Amino acid sequence: MSDCISHSAPEPAFLEPWHAQVFALTVSLNEAGRFSWADWVTRFSQTLRRNGLSRELDGGADYFDAWLETLEAILAEAGSASPQEVALVRRDWEEAYLSTPHGDPVHLAG
Amino acid sequence: MPHDHSDHPHAVLPSDPALRVKALETILTRKGLIDPAALDEIIDTYQNKIGPQNGARVVARAWSDPAFKAALLADADPVLAELGYYGRQGEHMVVVENTPTQHNMVVCTLCSCYPWPLLGIPPGWYKSDAYRARAVREPRGVLADFGVSLPAETAVRVWDSTAEVRYLVLPMRPAGSEDLDEDALADLVSRDSMIGTALASKPDEGALT
Incomplete structure (x- = not known):
């Protein structure tokens, strides 16, 4: 419906691309039955509470930092992505960025 | 390479x-x-596809169609599913109606549960500790921060969302909107008015957010 465009949301849904990525990863894993949404909310709210003890969370970047921390913990416990695997592949991505000329698409080697 | x-x-x-x-x-x-x-x-x-415009259409229809509104307030899920708005996480949607005696406001004290199919991704302030803590403790103070002051006789009820239940506020239809069709009514319905931190705009104001 084209008339919806006239009152679309004034702020972007996600402030940074990785916020959208980690959100989509989580929704996708939930829809594939990897965890229930109730379980997700329980774990995520625990992370928020813990992180909120030391400082007041503003609902911006700190919110998705907590989101990512929660997802990493769930995937580590499930054996789907161990901290060691994440560290290795993260390093591969970092090296790929550092060895790709500016403007070229970045791909993992191999 | x-x-x-x-x-x-x-x-x-x-x-x-x-x-x-x-x-x-x-x-x-x-x-x-x-x-x-x-x-x-x-x-x-x-x-790109889901946002407060979905909720605004539901509100405008409820203002225009008493039978639709009655069905929506009684059991929102089947009514919304018919419009194509259903929770991907299997959650239930509950619509709460503002009246002269009761204003409704929605929060998620746990994290940020929110009626995604109707409003999209929540704004930053909805996810902040400040809103999540204060909405329950001092809702009138929060409303004042949003520029909303209610008559003393209007009670404020705060609904705490969960993984299973998400709330949408049905704001009061503003005065002066009697002649408007659904499309024009939907323009008066801001995201915040469906969270309960704003009122629906009057026809000469236009929706703010």
Whole structure:
């Protein structure tokens, strides 16, 4: 419906691309039955509470930092992505960025 | 293919969390646990297709059609499903009606449960500790921060969302909107008015957010 465009949301849904990525990863894993949404909310709210003890969370970047921390913990416990695997592949991505000329698409080697 | 002999400055290195997310995506894709195309579809949906305009259409219809409104307030899920708005996480939607004697406001004290199909992704302030803590403790103070002051005889009820139940506020139809059709009515319904931190706009104001 084209008339919806006239009152679309004034702020972007996600402030940074990785916020959208980690959100989509989580929704996708939930829809594939990897965890229930109730379980997700329980774990995520625990992370928020813990992180909120030391400082007041503003609902911006700190919110998705907590989101990512929660997802990493769930995937580590499930054996789907161990901290060691994440560290290795993260390093591969970092090296790929550092060895790709500016403007070229970045791909993992191999 | 990476250029291993280049003197060009390299690609801008993403932030640490962005690299960790890329790592997760790579690992889960390699294991067949996710489909990158499905991720793109989810992002496109929440970035471009779902937003407060969905909820505004529901509110405008409820203002215009008493039978629809009665059905919506009694059991929102089937009514919304018929419009194509259903929770992907299987949650239930409950619509709460503002009246001269009761104003409703929605919060999620646990995290940020929110009626995604009707309002999209919540704004930053909805996810902040400040709103989540204060909405329950001093709702009138929060409303004042949003520029809303209610008559003393209007009670404020705060609804705490959960993984299973998400709330949408049905704001009061503003005075002067009697002659408007549904499209024009929907323009008066802001996102915040459906969270309960604003009132519906009057016809001469236009929706603010």
